[in-house]
Amino acid sequence: MPERAAPFQNRGNHHETCEDTSHRARGRHGLRDHRRRRFRRGAVDHGERRRLAGCQRKAWFEPFAKETGAKILEQEYLGDLGKVKAMVETGNVPIDLVTVETATVLQGCDAGILERxxxxxxxxxxxxxxxxxxxxxxxxxxxxxxxxxxPTVLKEAPTSVLDLFDTTKFPGKRAMRKFPAQNLEWALMADGVAPADVYKVLATPEGVVRAFKKLDTIKKDIVWWDAGAQPAQLLASKEVVMTTAWNGRIQNAIDTDKKPFKIVWNNQILEYDMISIPKGARNTELAYKYLAYISEPKNNAKLASYITYGPVRTDAASFVAPDALPKLPNAPDHLKGAYLVADTEFWGDYGEDLVKRFNAWLAQ
Structure with a gap:
């Protein structure tokens, strides 16, 4: 039974086994999948997304096709939800799955573009x-x-992401993403707000002022980054003594480029890549079969053998390869300390205003 698939794209890094071959597998029909740019991420890193597509191909596409006889064809797509919306409204939905960020899931659900x-x-x-x-x-x-x-640069090892704000103990430039998400949450936590209360506080005018006031304390020491490759480059060139980053990028620099970098997990912010079924998809039952396949604990854990992002099943950790588990953001040991699950609904409600406020703050 021929099916279709469109692009599984992501901002993450990969092991070298995740070759991007999406240009070889394009088609008009089948089990399809799309990814839109994530609001929280800012600019789209096309190379990273293609590499993650290669990892998903090894972990899920190929074994699913072998097990079911389905043919998964991939087609690169870097647009937004508007294109899926147009398909749904015209009744011509040639895709069966769409991979998106969590904010887009909420938006598409509210608009009736995605299946419940x-x-x-x-x-x-x-x-x-x-x-x-x-x-x-x-x-x-x-x-x-x-x-x-x-660790060859810092004499003392930081123990929390919040050490970004301690320029006395850790002097020197530090790099942060040029975007308000994550930075405002960390600023409040560094100012004493408990992770469980961060979004409640940030939803108030006083909380926003408090977050920016905390960022003010290190503003002159910040080097801003825009693309996922930059944090590792800034560390390697010794332009900064520490940096925020996406865990996959740094792990790739450690494993592939043999850099001596260390990752600090305490007070990390945990996020997810998501997958949905567009309204009016032609192969809904097969789409469900694929979702069930990748959601089985053993299968859910397979991606971690190719890229350092964790499974989303609570009972999948035991199936992760022992050498991969310590590198995952949601490995049990990394969740023993403080951490925050990103509230995409909050950013959907307040993000536009906070981006404007952040850009104005940068210009001051």
Whole structure:
């Protein structure tokens, strides 16, 4: 039975086995998948997304096709939800799956563009980690916004992402992403707000002022980065003593480029890649079959053998390869300390205003 697939794209890094061959597998029909740029991420890193597509191909596409006889054809797509919306409105939906960020799942669900999922066809909803099983989308993987440093440069090792704000103990330039998300949350936590209260505080005018006031304390020491490759480059060139980063980028620099970098997981921010079924998809039952396949604990854990992003099933950790588990953001040991699950609904409500406020603050 021929099916279709369009691009599984991501911002993450990969092991060298994840070759990008998406240009070889394009087609007009089949089980398709799309990814839109994520609001929280800012600019799209096309290379990273293609590499993650290669990892998903090894972990899921190929074994699923072999097991079911389905043919998965991939087609690169880097647009936004508007294109999926147009398909749904015209009744011509040639895609069966769409991979998106969590904010887009909420947006598409509210707009009636995405199907409300029947979890009885996928997996028990309570078996997914917090925030990764939504009404119209189920998690693919978990990744972490973390702190990285070079131990050959820093005499003392930082123990928390919040050490970004301690310029007395850790003098020198530090790099942060040029975007308000994550930075405002960390600023509040560094100012004493408990992770459980961060979004409650940030939703108030006083909380926003408090977050920016904390950022003011290190503003002159910040080097801003825009693309996922920059944090590792800034560390390697010794332009900064520490940097925020996506965990996959730093792990790739450690494993592939043999850099001496270290990752600090305490106070990381945990996020997810998601997958949904567009309204009016032609192969809905097969789409559910694929979602069920990748959501089985053993299969859910397979991606971690190719890229350092974790499974979203609570019972999948035992299936992760022993050498891969310590590198995952949601490895049990990395969740023993403080961490925050990103609230994409909050950023959907307040993000536009906070981006404007952040850009104005940068210009001051």
């Amino acid at each position: 999922l029947d979890y009885s066809k996928i997996a028990p909803r309570d078996k997914f980690i917090q925030g990764s099983a939504l009404d119209c989308g189920v998690g693919l993987d978990a990744y972490g916004d973390i702190l990285a440093y070079d």
